[in-house]
Structure formats: structure tokens, C-alpha cells
Amino acid sequence: MQIFRRSGVVFRSGSELLVDASGIKGREALITHAHSDHAKPTSSNTYYMTSQTRALLGQNAGRQNMVEVPFGKKFRVGGFECSFRPSGHILGSAQLEVANGSHAVFTSDFKLQKSILFEGAEILPAETLVIETTFGTPEYSFPERDVVYEDIIRWVHSMLGQGRFVVLGGYSTGKAQELTKVCSELLGEAPLVYGRVFEQNRAYESQGVKLGDYIALDNNFGDANVLIMPPHLIDDSLLAAIGRQLGKKAEAAIATGWGLSKYKSFPLSDHADFNALLRYVKESAPKLVLTTHGFEKEFAGHVRKKLGINARPLSRDGQEAVTSFSG
Ligand SMILES: [Zn+2]
Ligand SMILES: [Zn+2]
Incomplete structure (x- = not known):
């Protein structure tokens, strides 16, 4: 079996298995989860995915x-x-287990931490492990999730105590649902949620994930003390406009693993940090590790050095992509 990258991850052994692929026509492909850099469905193809992923993709x-x-x-x-x-x-996010004589696991985007919404990923034993390495250097070390929740709650309480309005930034699919539940259940504040967040909250609930109370944003800033929206839409002019409308100051915080925001940020990531990546590899005990995304070179180096397991970044099609197995 050969494994390489070509607008997605490709497993080849006679035929090809295409995962999170784009630019294909008349093919069969797998989609690991609903984030737009992985799910790029176009007509004429047949896609396999979990039913939860299907629900999140919705009309698109x-x-x-x-x-x-x-x-x-x-x-x-x-x-x-x-x-x-x-x-x-x-x-609905999935790791993929593939067998055809030889055996491989592709983690796709994953985390081991349990959240207020889900259990963490199960660590799957693999002959070849293709692992997603967004945060594959030691400087990325995230606190326990419960600790981050407490930090968010403490900060929001302190802002509300000072008479402020709070805007929390989190990706519409994934982070925003977690923030919704943290607000409604842990903080006791039903938040306003931005339109796209509202749609995705509904999709989560249609699949049995309870998020508590929340209110669709519709020119109704006065209906709540907290607003949840995508981080890329938050800026100073928006905060000023909300402030003018409400006659009180609006403060923003972003939930992200990157920590690069000019606003307050909380390390709430949906990806594994460095130590979780290493733990996955160690417990999965593969013969070969192929890294993809983010710090792929760096992480492959750490796997070779710290664990003594053969590791390298996933190749592109045409560059020595051959991965041979016995059997
Ligand atoms: Zn993702
Ligand atoms: Zn991704």
C-alpha cells in the first residue's frame, strides 16, 4: 500500500482510496469531518461519511x-x-482505519481531551499511522479542559460584574457549540449566537448533543450578556458598535489553540497538543509514522528521536511515495 498526499490523503494499492479529496470527478471518496478544509463535496462523486458529518454539511x-x-x-x-x-x-469527526492486507490508521483532525460535548479520540493500534500534526512542537501544551472552562467562567463573570457585554469567538462548527454549552450550563447565561453558529447548534442538537439555552442573534443585543460568533468577524469597530447600542463597553475573548489574537484568548483547541500527539504514537505503536499538516517535519523528528520509530512527513504524489509492507 502506498500512502501520499494529492489534494487530500490517498491510499493506493491497485485502486485508490481518496480521503478529504478535492478536485475529483466521477470518483468515490471519504470525508472525515465537516470542516471545509476536509469536506469539499462536488457533484458527480460519491462520498462516504458519518451521519453526523452529513447533518453538519446540511444543504451544502x-x-x-x-x-x-x-x-x-x-x-x-x-x-x-x-x-x-x-x-x-x-x-461526527472520524479517524479512518484502512485494511487491504496491510493496515493503516489516519487520525485526521483529532484530540484526546474529553470535552463538555464529547469523549476524546480512542488510540487505535496501527501498522502505519498517518497523524495530523497541527500542534506538533513542544511549545504547544494545553491545560486540562476543565481548567480552561473555569478560566473562561471566571473571566466572563468578572467582565459582567464590571457591567460589560462579552463577545466570545469560536469557529462556527465545533468551538462555538462548546462555548454555547459552557455559557448556558456552566455559566448560567443563555448566550446570543451568530446565524451560522445557530444553524450548527441546531445540527448538533438534531444528532442528540444537548447545548442548553441560547438565542439567535437578530438585532437583539439587549437580550443577553454574552454573544458567541466566529473569531474572524470580531474587531474593534464591531465591539464599539455593540457598545454604542447597549451603552456599555463590549469585551472580546477568543477560544483558540494558537493564542495569536490581539484579544484575550483561551487555549481551547479541538486538536491534540504536542504531548497528546506523542502519546498517541507511543500507544498506537506503529512501524511507520507519516505526519501531515502543521509542524509535520518537526514532529516526525521528535518521533524518531524520542520514540525511536521511523517517521517522516507524508509525501506528495510522485515524490517517492512508496510505503512497502510485508504481507
Ligand atoms: Zn477539523
Ligand atoms: Zn483540519
Whole structure:
């Protein structure tokens, strides 16, 4: 089996298994989760995904042929036996187990931390492990999630105590649902949520994930003390406008693993930090590790040095992509 990257991750052994692929026509492909850098459905293809991912893709995925596969169920695509296993990243997000004589696991985006919404990813034993390394250097070390929740709650309470309005930034799919539940259940404040967040909250709830009370944003800033919206839409002019309307100051904080925001930020990430990545590799005990995304070179180096396991970044198609196995 060869494994390489070509607008997605490709497993090749006679036929090809395409994962999170773009730019394809008349093919079968797998989608690991609903984030737009992974789910790029276009017409004429057939896509396999979990039913939760299908729910999050919603209307955008209307015209294609979508096959919903439950977690843990084995299914065949070409010569490959596949199964999706939870990755703990967002609703419906899946790791992929692939077998066709040899055996590989692709983690896709994952985290090991349990959140207020989900269990963390299960660590799967693999012969070859393709691991997503967004935060693959030691400087990325995230606190326990409960500690971050407490920090958020303390900060929001202190802001509200000073008569401020609070804007919390989190990606519309994934982080915003976690923030919604933290606000409504841990903080006791039903938040206003931005339109796209509202839609995705509804999709989460349609799949049985309870988020507590929240209110759709509709020119109604006075209805709540907290607003949840995507971080890229938050800026000083927005905060000033909200402040003028409410006659009180609006303060923003962003939930992100990157910590690069000019606003207050909380290290609430949906990706594994460095130590969690190492732990995954160690417990999965693969013969070969292929790293993809983010600090892929750096992390492959750490795996070789710290764990003594053969590791390198996933190649592109055409560059020595051959991964040979016995059997
Ligand atoms: Zn993702
Ligand atoms: Zn991703």
C-alpha cells in the first residue's frame, strides 16, 4: 500500500482510496469531518461519511451522492476495507482505519481531551499511522479542559460584574457549540449566537448533543450578556458598535489553540497538543509514522528521536511515495 498526499490523503494499492479529496470527478471518496478544509463535496462523486458529518454539511451537500456510515461499521471502497472511529474533534469527526492486507490508521483532525460535548479520540493500534500534526512542537501544551472552562467562567463573570457585554469567538462548527454549552450550563447565561453558529447548534442538537439555552442573534443585543460568533468577524469597530447600542463597553475573548489574537484568548483547541500527539504514537505503536499538516517535519523528528520509530512527513504524489509492507 502506498500512502501520499494529492489534494487530500490517498491510499493506493491497485485502486485508490481518496480521503478529504478535492478536485475529483466521477470518483468515490471519504470525508472525515465537516470542516471545509476536509469536506469539499462536488457533484458527480460519491462520498462516504458519518451521519453526523452529513447533518453538519446540511444543504451544502445536497446534490452529491452521500453514503452515511455509522461509526465502527466496516465498509468497502475499491479494494479497501474501511471503518470510521471517533476522533473527538467535532461532531461526527472520524479517524479512518484502512485494511487491504496491510493496515493503516489516519487520525485526521483529532484530540484526546474529553470535552463538555464529547469523549476524546480512542488510540487505535496501527501498522502505519498517518497523524495530523497541527500542534506538533513542544511549545504547544494545553491545560486540562476543565481548567480552561473555569478560566473562561471566571473571566466572563468578572467582565459582567464590571457591567460589560462579552463577545466570545469560536469557529462556527465545533468551538462555538462548546462555548454555547459552557455559557448556558456552566455559566448560567443563555448566550446570543451568530446565524451560522445557530444553524450548527441546531445540527448538533438534531444528532442528540444537548447545548442548553441560547438565542439567535437578530438585532437583539439587549437580550443577553454574552454573544458567541466566529473569531474572524470580531474587531474593534464591531465591539464599539455593540457598545454604542447597549451603552456599555463590549469585551472580546477568543477560544483558540494558537493564542495569536490581539484579544484575550483561551487555549481551547479541538486538536491534540504536542504531548497528546506523542502519546498517541507511543500507544498506537506503529512501524511507520507519516505526519501531515502543521509542524509535520518537526514532529516526525521528535518521533524518531524520542520514540525511536521511523517517521517522516507524508509525501506528495510522485515524490517517492512508496510505503512497502510485508504481507
Ligand atoms: Zn477539523
Ligand atoms: Zn483540519
